[in-house]
Amino acid sequence: MNAPEQKLTFKDFASDQEVRWCPGCGDYAILKTIQKLMPEFDTPKENTVFISGIGCSSRFPYYMNTYGFHTIHGRAPSVATGVKLANPDLDVWVVTGDGDGLSIGGNHMLHVLRRNVDLQLLLFNNETYGLTKGQYSPTSRVGTRSPSTPDGSLDMPLRPCTFAIGAGARFVARSIDTEAKHLAPVLRRAHEHVGASFVEIYQNCPVYNDGIFEYIKDKKTATETRLLLEHGKPLIFGQDNEKGIRLNAQELKLEVVHIDQDGVSEADLVVHDETNKVLAQMLAELKSPEFPEPIGVLYCNPASAYHADVYEQRDAIRLKKGPADLNALLRSGHNWTVN
Amino acid sequence: MSVVEDMSNVESQANVVQHVVVRFAGDSGDGMQLTGNNFTQATAIYGNDLSTYPDFPAEIRAPIGSTFGVSAFQICFGSEDVTTAGDQVDVLVAMNPAALITNLKDLVVGGLVIVDSDTFTDRNLTRAGYKSNPLEDGALDAYRLLAIDITKQVVEVVKPHGLSHKFAVRCKNMWTLGLTMWLFDRSRDAAIQGLRTKFAHLPEIAEANVEALNAGHTYGETAELPTGIEVYKVPPADVAPGLYRNTTGTEAMAYGLIAGGQLAELPIVFASYPITPASGLLHTLSTQKQFDVVTFQAEDEIAAVCTALGASFAGSLGVTSSSGPGISLKGEAISLACATELPLIVINTQRGGPSTGLPTKTEQSDLNQALFGRHADTSLPVISASTPSDCFDVAIEAVRIATKFRTPVLILSDGYIANASQPWRVPDFNDYESFPVKFEEEPTGFSPANRDPETLARVWAKPGTKGLEHRIGGIEKSFETGDISYDPDNHQKMTDVRKAKIDGIAKYIPQQDVVIGRGSGKLAVVGWGSTYGAIYQGVKRCREEGLDVSHIQVRHLWPLPSNLGDLLSKFDSILVPEMNTGQFVEVIRSRFLIDAQRINKVSGQPFKIKEIEEAIKAQLESLK
Numbered sequence: 016m017n018a019p020e021q022k023l024t025f026k027d028f029a030s031d032q033e034v035r036w037c038p039g040c041g042d043y044a045i046l047k048t049i050q051k052l053m054p055e056f057d058t059p060k061e062n063t064v065f066i067s068g069i070g071c072s073s074r075f076p077y078y079m080n081t082y083g084f085h086t087i088h089g090r091a092p093s094v095a096t097g098v099k100l101a102n103p104d105l106d107v108w109v110v111t112g113d114g115d116g117l118s119i120g121g122n123h124m125l126h127v128l129r130r131n132v133d134l135q136l137l138l139f140n141n142e143t144y145g146l147t148k149g150q151y152s153p154t155s156r157v158g159t160r161s162p163s164t165p166d167g168s169l170d171m172p173l174r175p176c177t178f179a180i181g182a183g184a185r186f187v188a189r190s191i192d193t194e195a196k197h198l199a200p201v202l203r204r205a206h207e208h209v210g211a212s213f214v215e216i217y218q219n220c221p222v223y224n225d226g227i228f229e230y231i232k233d234k235k236t237a238t239e240t241r242l243l244l245e246h247g248k249p250l251i252f253g254q255d256n257e258k259g260i261r262l263n264a265q266e267l268k269l270e271v272v273h274i275d276q277d278g279v280s281e282a283d284l285v286v287h288d289e290t291n292k293v294l295a296q297m298l299a300e301l302k303s304p305e306f307p308e309p310i311g312v313l314y315c316n317p318a319s320a321y322h323a324d325v326y327e328q329r330d331a332i333r334l335k336k337g338p339a340d341l342n343a344l345l346r347s348g349h350n351w352t353v354n
Numbered sequence: 355m356s357v358v359e360d361m362s363n364v365e366s367q368a369n370v371v372q373h374v375v376v377r378f379a380g381d382s383g384d385g386m387q388l389t390g391n392n393f394t395q396a397t398a399i400y401g402n403d404l405s406t407y408p409d410f411p412a413e414i415r416a417p418i419g420s421t422f423g424v425s426a427f428q429i430c431f432g433s434e435d436v437t438t439a440g441d442q443v444d445v446l447v448a449m450n451p452a453a454l455i456t457n458l459k460d461l462v463v464g465g466l467v468i469v470d471s472d473t474f475t476d477r478n479l480t481r482a483g484y485k486s487n488p489l490e491d492g493a494l495d496a497y498r499l500l501a502i503d504i505t506k507q508v509v510e511v512v513k514p515h516g517l518s519h520k521f522a523v524r525c526k527n528m529w530t531l532g533l534t535m536w537l538f539d540r541s542r543d544a545a546i547q548g549l550r551t552k553f554a555h556l557p558e559i560a561e562a563n564v565e566a567l568n569a570g571h572t573y574g575e576t577a578e579l580p581t582g583i584e585v586y587k588v589p590p591a592d593v594a595p596g597l598y599r600n601t602t603g604t605e606a607m608a609y610g611l612i613a614g615g616q617l618a619e620l621p622i623v624f625a626s627y628p629i630t631p632a633s634g635l636l637h638t639l640s641t642q643k644q645f646d647v648v649t650f651q652a653e654d655e656i657a658a659v660c661t662a663l664g665a666s667f668a669g670s671l672g673v674t675s676s677s678g679p680g681i682s683l684k685g686e687a688i689s690l691a692c693a694t695e696l697p698l699i700v701i702n703t704q705r706g707g708p709s710t711g712l713p714t715k716t717e718q719s720d721l722n723q724a725l726f727g728r729h730a731d732t733s734l735p736v737i738s739a740s741t742p743s744d745c746f747d748v749a750i751e752a753v754r755i756a757t758k759f760r761t762p763v764l765i766l767s768d769g770y771i772a773n774a775s776q777p778w779r780v781p782d783f784n785d786y787e788s789f790p791v792k793f794e795e796e797p798t799g800f801s802p803a804n805r806d807p808e809t810l811a812r813v814w815a816k817p818g819t820k821g822l823e824h825r826i827g828g829i830e831k832s833f834e835t836g837d838i839s840y841d842p843d844n845h846q847k848m849t850d851v852r853k854a855k856i857d858g859i860a861k862y863i864p865q866q867d868v869v870i871g872r873g874s875g876k877l878a879v880v881g882w883g884s885t886y887g888a889i890y891q892g893v894k895r896c897r898e899e900g901l902d903v904s905h906i907q908v909r910h911l912w913p914l915p916s917n918l919g920d921l922l923s924k925f926d927s928i929l930v931p932e933m934n935t936g937q938f939v940e941v942i943r944s945r946f947l948i949d950a951q952r953i954n955k956v957s958g959q960p961f962k963i964k965e966i967e968e969a970i971k972a973q974l975e976s977l978k
Contacts, residue, residue: 030825032837061820066664069828077825077838082817084667085827086660087690093657097664097672098817100648101623105668105817123660126653325648332643339644341613342783349544350599350780351399353590 023054030080036071041192041218042139046078048195052202053081058106065108066095068115071146072139072218075110089120092127095134096321103322106206109136113154114144117173121153129183131210133320135202138175138213139192141220142227149223161223176299176313179213180292186212187295187314191232192219197310204312210320230303231310240303244311249284252307259284260306269297271306289315369586373432375440376534378527379457380449382425383415385527390427391775392531392548396540397431398600398777401590404431405887407439407960408773412630412713419473419481421452433589437741437887439774441962445537447530449473449504451482458497466498466583468533470526472505500583502573504529511569512562521559525566532570539585542567594779601778603742603771604634607701610749612645613783614699615671617750618757619790621646623665624673625658630713631769632677632703655683659700663687666696667826669793669816671753675701677769678720679709685728688762692732692852694826695812697756697763699749704768706958715958716770718883719934724764725912725941731849733856735759736912738766740886743778745771748909750786757791759859760811766911768933770884770960797821803836809862810855859913866915870894871904874924877974880950882908882938885931885961892966903970911938919946929953929973931966 028050036042053063063081067073069088076083082105086094091109099107109127116124116138127134143161144150151161151168154175158167179187186208190198198216205212217228231240238254250260251274261272261283272279288294295314302308333339376393380386387408397404407428416423430440442462448454450473461467474489488494489501508529512522528549535542546564553560574585615622624647626636640649648670652658655676662672676684681702691698704720706712720727724736735755739748748765756763794800794815802824804813815822824836832839833847870893871878881889886907893905904925908918922928922942928950930939939952953969955961 032825059820061823062818064668064817076827079825081823083825083827084664084694085825085829086663087686087828090656090660090687093652093660094664094667096650096657097623097625097661097666098668100650100661101621101665101668101670101672102816102818122653123657126657329643329648336644339642339646341609341616341645344612344642344645345609345780345783346597346599348599349395349399350597351401352597353401353593353595 023060025050025054027060028053028080030078032077034078035074037222039219039221040071041141041220042072042075044193044195045137045139045198045216045218046075048198049202050079051195052199055203056106056206062104063106063108064098065110066091066098067110068120069146070112070115070144071220072110072112073115089115089118090123091115092120092123092132092134092136096127096130096132099132099134099322100325103133103326107134109134111136111138113138113140113142113152113175117175117178118153124178125182128179128211128213130321131183131185131318133209133211133322135205135212136214137202138215139218140175140215141218141224142172143220143224145220145223174299174302175215176213177296179215180296180299180314184213184314185210185316185318186312187299188213188312189215189217189308189310191217191228191310193232201311204315208315208317210317231308240307242298242301242307242309244287244298244309244313246287246289246312249281249286251281251284261285269301269306289313292316369584371586371588372434373430373436373440374444374538374586374588375428375430375442376445376447377426377428377443377457377460378447378530378534379424379426379453380527381416381418381452382411382413382423383418384425384449385524386425386427386449389527389531390429392545393534393540394429394600394775395544395548396535396542397429397538398598399544400540402431402433402588403436403591403593404429404777405436405439406775407770409959410714419450419452419478421456421482424453424456426453426457431588433591435591435593437890438960438963441964445534447534449526449530451478451484451488454488455482455484461497463496464498466500467494468500468502468530470504470530471501472503498580498583500579507569507573508566511565515558515562515565517558517562522562525563528563528566529570532567532572533574536571536574537583537586539587542571593777596779598777598779600775601742602634602773602775603739603745603767604638604773606743606745606778607739607749607765607767607772608635608638608642610746611639611673611699611753612642612647613746613786614750614753615646617786617788618671618753619788620669620671620757621648622673623648623650623662623670624675625650625652625661625665626675627652627655627658627680629655629677629680631705631772632675632680632701634772635675635701635703655680656687659684659687659698663691663696663698666691666698667694667817669814669818671697671699671757673699673701675703677703677705677713678707678711678723681720681723682727688734688764689728689730689732690828691762692728692734693828695760695852696814697760699752699756699763699765701765701767703772704766706956712958714769716768716884716960717933717956717958718766718768718885719937719956721766721911721934721937724766731853733853733912734761735763735856735859735910736766737763737910738883738908739771740881740883740907740909742771742774742776746778746781751909754789755859755862758789758811758862759809759855760814761856766883768884793819794822795819800824801836802826803832803834805851810851810858857913860916863910863913863915866906866908866918866921868921869905869907871897873904873921875904876902876925876977877927877929877970878904878906878922878925879929879931879966879970880906880908880922880938880942881931882911885933888961888963888966889931891963892970895963895967896970901970901974903974908938911941914945922946922948922950927951927973927977929969931955931961931969933961
C-alpha cells in the first residue's frame with residue numbers, strides 16, 4: 016500500500032457529523048481512541064472502510080471521515096465480507112454490539128470468524144439493547160431486569176470471547192471503552208493481524224445499564240478484578256501482584272492462588288501463551304467475582320486469510336485455463352452448424 | 355391419429371413424422387436424466403428443433419420401485435419450431451411398474467410403450483399399486499407395447515467386463531438409450547464419447563456402458579420387433595443458419611451474467627446459498643473463475659445478498675440468487691439496496707410454494723413478491739426470462755439496468771426454464787454493445803447525494819478513491835447532502851425521487867411488441883416467463899384455424915413498457931395465462947383498468963398447448 020502523502024491527524028478521521036450518542040456513553044471514548052489511532056497506520060484514508068449493523072454502536076461509521084456503510088441489523092460481517100472479496104486492498108472494520116453481533120447476527124459472526132475474513136470486528140458489549148430502550152441482551156447476566164424481563168432474565172448469557180474462540184477466530188482480545196492506553200494497543204494488534212480479528216470492548220451504557228463494568232473499571236477494585244494479559248508473562252494480579260492463576264491439572268481448570276503461600280511460587284503460575292487455544296478458551300471463561308477477568312490479547316494464532324485463499328485459487332485456475340474468452344465459452348461443448 | 359399410429363401407417367412416406375415426444379421414466383437412481391440428456395444431445399446434432407422437460411422428485415434416492423421416486427425426462431423434437439416439451443407422449447420408456455403407472459396417463463392412445471419386463475415382478479407390481487401385471491392383463495391394449503427383458507440383456511452384454519450384478523444393472527439406461535437412438539436414427543458418437551470422458555478414471559465402467567448402448571441399438575436392428583416398430587425419420591428442422599448448441603436456462607443465465615459484467619466492465623461477486631432449483635447457477639459460475647467472477651457460498655440467504663451488496667458498494671457487481679423462500683429472507687437487504695441506491699442483481703428461480711412447497715416443480719407464484727414483497731416503498735425493476743436461451747439476454751439487460759440506474763434488479767426465472775434445454779443459436783458476443791460503468795473520481799463538488807439529472811441515478815464512488823470518503827446507510831438521507839435526515843419534507847422528496855427513478859426506466863427499455871399476430875384485434879394472450887412456449891404454439895395453432903388472436907410476451911414486468919397499456923387497449927379481450935392464481939393479470943387490471951381475463955394452473959407442471967388453445971377458444975366464444 017502507498018504511504019500517505021502527509022501525516023494525518025485524528026481530526027482528519029472525524030467526520031462533520033454531530034455525534035448523537037447519549038452523554039456519558041462509552042462509545043464516545045472508543046470513537047476518540049480510534050480516531051487518534053488511525054493516523055498511525057500506513058493505510059491511506061481512502062482505503063479505510065467502517066461497516067456496521069444496527070444499534071447504538073452501529074452509528075459509528077457516520078462519525079468516521081472514511082468510507083462507511085451503516086447496513087442492517089446483524090449483517091455487517093456479511094456486507095464486510097463482500098467488500099473485502101471485491102477489493103482485498105481495503106482495510107475493513109466492522110463495528111457491532113452484543114445484540115447486533117451475537118443475537119440477530121450471531122450466525123454471520125460465527126461464519127466470518129471461521130472463514131478468517133481479514134476484518135477488524137469490534138464488539139461493543141454493554142449487555143443491553145440501548146437503541147430499543149433497554150431490553151436484556153444475549154450477554155446480560157441472569158436476573159437482569161429490563162422492559163422485556165421485568166422479573167429478571169432467565170437465560171444464560173453468552174461470553175463473546177468464548178464464542179469467538181469456539182467459532183475458530185484466530186485473534187481474540189478484550190479491552191475497556193474508557194481505557195485508551197489499553198484499548199489503543201489492543202486495536203493496533205487487531206489491525207496488524209491478518210485475518211478476522213475479534214475485539215470485545217466492555218462498554219458502559221449510562222442510560223440503561225449504568226455501571227455494570229464498574230467492578231473492573233474502578234481503580235479501587237481493578238487490581239483484584241482484572242487480569243492483564245501479556246504474552247510470555249505469568250498470570251499475576253492483585254494489589255501487590257500477590258496473586259496468580261495456576262492450572263489445576265487434576266481437575267483441568269484454572270484456579271486463583273496466592274504467591275508465597277502454601278508453597279506456591281511464581282514458577283507455578285500459568286505463563287500466557289497467545290497461541291494456545293485451550294488456554295485462551297479457559298481464560299475467556301474466567302469471570303468476576305470468582306476470578307479476575309482477562310483483558311488484552313487472549314488468542315493470536317494467524318492463518319491465511321479467506322480473501323487471499325480465494326484469489327490464490329483463482330489465479331491458479333487462470334494460469335491453467337489461460338485467458339478468458341466469452342465467445343469461446345459460448346461455443347464450448349457440443350455444437351453444430353446449420354447452413 | 356397419433357404420431358405413432360401415423361408412424362406405423364405403411365402408407366405414410368417412409369416413416370417420416372414432423373415431431374415426436376419421448377419420455378424416459380424410471381427410478382430416481384436409474385439415470386433417466388442422463389439418458390434424456392444424451393438423447394437430447396444426439397437429437398440436437400441431428401438437427402431437429404427440440405425442447406426438454408426434466409421432471410424429477412425432491413428425494414435424491416427414493417426407495418426403489420416407489421411411485422414417488424419416479425424421475426422422468428421428456429423431449430419434444432421435430433422438423434418445425436418446437437417451443438414446449440409437448441402435451442402428450444408418443445413414446446414412453448418405463449423402466450419399472452412405478453414408472454409405467456405414473457406416466458401412462460400422458461401416453462397418447464396408440465403410442466409406443468417400451469418396458470423392462472424383468473422389473474415387472476410381484477414385489478414391484480405391488481409397490482407400484484398394480485393388482486395384476488399390466489403386461490399380461492390387457493391394460494396396455496390401447497398402446498403398442500414393446501416388453502423386453504432389458505435387465506437380462508444388459509447383464510449378459512456387460513458380463514465380459516467383470517462388473518458386479520449391481521453395476522451391470524446400472525447400464526440399463528444406456529441399453530435403453532441405444533434402442534431409442536435406433537428407433538429415431540440418432541448417432542451414438544457423442545454419447546459414446548461422453549461416456550468415455552465421464553468414466554475416464556473407470557475404463558471398465560465406461561466400456562460396459564458403451565457396450566450396453568451399442569447392444570440396445572443392435573437389438574433394434576436385429577430383433578424381430580412387432581410390425582410398425584422400426585426406424586422413424588424426423589427430418590431436421592428448417593431453422594436460421596448459424597452455430598447452435600443446447601442450453602439450459604441455468605447455463606444461459608450464468609453466461610449472461612459473465613457477459614453483462616464484461617459489457618459493464620465490472621468484476622462480479624456472485625454470492626448464493628444452496629436451494630433447489632437455483633443452485634445450478636452457483637455451480638455453473640463456480641467453474642468459470644477464469645472470468646472476472648468471484649463466487650461465494652454464504653452461510654445463509656441473508657449473508658448471500660448482504661455479501662453481494664457489500665461487493666457492489668466496493669465497486670464490483672454484486673449478484674445473488676435463490677428461489678422464493680430464500681428471496682423472502684433477502685427482502686430486508688434488497689430494501690437496503692433500494693435505500694442506498696446501489697446496483698444489485700437478484701435472481702429468483704421460482705418453484706412451487708408456499709414454504710418448501712414443491713422444490714423440484716415449477717411455478718410463477720413469486721411475481722407479487724418480486725413486485726411488492728418488501729417493507730416500505732421499494733419499487734425496483736423486475737424482468738422475466740421466457741425461454742432457456744432468453745436467460746442470456748435477460749441477464750445482460752438486468753446488468754445494464756442495475757448499473758445505469760444504480761438499483762437492485764430482480765430477474766424472474768423458474769424451475770422449468772432453469773432445467774429445460776433448447777437449441778440456442780449462439781450469439782457473437784462482439785455484436786453486443788458495451789455499457790461501461792463510470793465511477794465518480796472527482797472530489798470537487800462531490801456529494802454521495804449527487805444524481806444524474808436524466809436517469810436520477812445516484813453517484814457511485816467506490817472505496818479506495820481518494821477524496822471521496824463518504825458514508826451511506828439505511829437511515830433516510832438528505833436529498834441535498836446525503837447526510838442523515840429525519841426531515842418530513844426530505845423523506846417525501848426522497849421517496850418521490852426513488853420512485854421516479856424506477857418509473858423513469860420505462861423510457862430506457864424497448865417498446866412492447868407482438869410475438870405473433872397483429873397489434874390489435876379480438877384477443878391478445880399476454881404471457882410472461884416460461885409460459886411462452888405453450889402460449890406461442892397455442893396461439894399459432896388457433897391462428898392457423900383462422901382465429902383472431904395474438905401473442906404478447908412481456909419481459910419487463912416493472913416498470914412496464916410505456917406503450918403496453920395502449921397496445922392492450924386495441925384488443926377486445928385480454929387473456930393472461932399464469933402458473934399462479936392470477937398475479938400479473940391483477941397488475942394489468944389495476945394499472946390499465948382493463949378487464950383482463952385469466953387462466954391459471956398451479957400443478958407444478960407447465961401449461962400444455964392444448965390448455966392454452968382451449969382457453970383461447972372459450973374466450974373468443976364468450977365474445978360472441
